[in-house]
Amino acid sequence: MKNIIFLFVTLTSLSCWSQIDDQANSETRLLYQRLNKLSLSYKTKQKILLGQQNAFTEGRGWRLDNRDIGAELKSDMETVSGVHPAVNGIDFNEIGDWNKDLIQSHISEVHKRGGVTTLSWHMPTLVDDGKGNHSYNDTTARVVERILPGGDHHHLFNSKLNKLVKFFKELKSIPIIFRPWHEHNFSWFWWGKDHSTREEYIKLWRYTVEYLKAHNVHNLLYAYSPNHINGDYLDRYPGDEYVDILGVDHYFVDPTFDQNTFGPYPLYNWKKDVIWLCEEASKRNKIPAITEFGQEGLTYDKFWTDYFGWPLEKEGIQQITGADKLPAKGIAYIMVWRNDIKDAKHFFGPFPGNFNNKNFMDLMSKRIYQGLK
Numbered sequence: 001m002k003n004i005i006f007l008f009v010t011l012t013s014l015s016c017w018s019q020i021d022d023q024a025n026s027e028t029r030l031l032y033q034r035l036n037k038l039s040l041s042y043k044t045k046q047k048i049l050l051g052q053q054n055a056f057t058e059g060r061g062w063r064l065d066n067r068d069i070g071a072e073l074k075s076d077m078e079t080v081s082g083v084h085p086a087v088n089g090i091d092f093n094e095i096g097d098w099n100k101d102l103i104q105s106h107i108s109e110v111h112k113r114g115g116v117t118t119l120s121w122h123m124p125t126l127v128d129d130g131k132g133n134h135s136y137n138d139t140t141a142r143v144v145e146r147i148l149p150g151g152d153h154h155h156l157f158n159s160k161l162n163k164l165v166k167f168f169k170e171l172k173s174i175p176i177i178f179r180p181w182h183e184h185n186f187s188w189f190w191w192g193k194d195h196s197t198r199e200e201y202i203k204l205w206r207y208t209v210e211y212l213k214a215h216n217v218h219n220l221l222y223a224y225s226p227n228h229i230n231g232d233y234l235d236r237y238p239g240d241e242y243v244d245i246l247g248v249d250h251y252f253v254d255p256t257f258d259q260n261t262f263g264p265y266p267l268y269n270w271k272k273d274v275i276w277l278c279e280e281a282s283k284r285n286k287i288p289a290i291t292e293f294g295q296e297g298l299t300y301d302k303f304w305t306d307y308f309g310w311p312l313e314k315e316g317i318q319q320i321t322g323a324d325k326l327p328a329k330g331i332a333y334i335m336v337w338r339n340d341i342k343d344a345k346h347f348f349g350p351f352p353g354n355f356n357n358k359n360f361m362d363l364m365s366k367r368i369y370q371g372l373k
Contacts, residue, residue: 028175035332042330050369051087051335060351076351083371086115093122114373118177144196178220183227205238225291229273246281247291271311278327290334294348304363
């Protein structure tokens with residue numbers, strides 16, 4: 001009887017503190033442990049990984065493809081500050097024959113230099129009802145119910161998952177943070193809340209995770225990322241056994257929008273949201289992260305120190321919680337969205353000539369935010 005009790009306690013303890021894939025390879029286990037250590041660092045010498053979407057393939061006025069394999073890593077952030085992002089964000093929907101080899105080489109190089117790659121998936125709709133535009137924000141059909149087991153498009157969904165399996169296996173042991181079906185608590189994607197039931201969304205998430213694991217993909221951490229924290233964060237949560245990282249996507253827009261959306265004190269409320277996320281992650285033994293963040297055009301003065309940094313940093317959190325009531329964990333990484341090659345207004349990170357560059361350097365001078373080695 002004592003042996004049974006000991007075994008139960010041991011297994012329970014292990015399940016609380018390990019990632020959800022008990023067959024994860026050693027590199028992926030190390031990444032989990034590293035991110036967990038970063039989340040615990042903010043009470044002492046705080047460190048947070050700094051990231052950007054499409055950091056090494058696209059910037060203001062430039063884009064790379066397979067012809068650029070072998071060249072030195074390039075990023076707008078490094079041009080401004082001398083530091084590349086440590087978190088490399090890519091989207092599976094944007095990978096094609098023209099850039100796949102380059103992206104995989106970047107993933108390998110970032111990994112060698114101590115960085116991390118996170119993969120989202122803006123999957124185009126799998127149901128053509130003749131009414132939409134066939135994109136990921138084509139919401140004219142009820143897609144989720146038709147791609148789940150028993151649905152008439154389930155075979156097509158499996159074929160898409162097989163392409164994902166192939167891509168992950170080609171990376172060998174390199175770990176990836178996989179962030180599927182994001183911002184689902186709003187309705188601009190076909191997997192959003194108005195286009196699937198709570199039960200359907202949870203089945204979609206769980207089926208995706210189980211399919212990848214069943215096909216021997218064991219180099220992933222799974223990140224859950226609703227769009228800002230507005231009371232429904234956990235409404236469609238697939239369960240602790242299906243999530244490694246509790247993330248959130250949060251964007252500031254302009255003073256009017258921010259006050260209408262986040263309340264009369266948007267920055268103060270964002271700080272409270274960060275604290276809630278850290279406390280929830282601590283309670284569930286997950287890793288808290290800001291999986292997308294930014295303000296298009298960086299028009300806010302002191303955006304980097306006041307909006308990006310201060311709500312995540314120990315001193316900023318203490319302003320609300322007090323010195324003795326800090327969450328057990330802090331944010332492990334934060335990722336801003338991309339700098340678009342074409343759209344002059346669509347940028348979220350520093351680039352040469354931007355008026356907020358000095359403020360970005362003020363942020364980096366704190367030595368909290370880590371780039372590549």
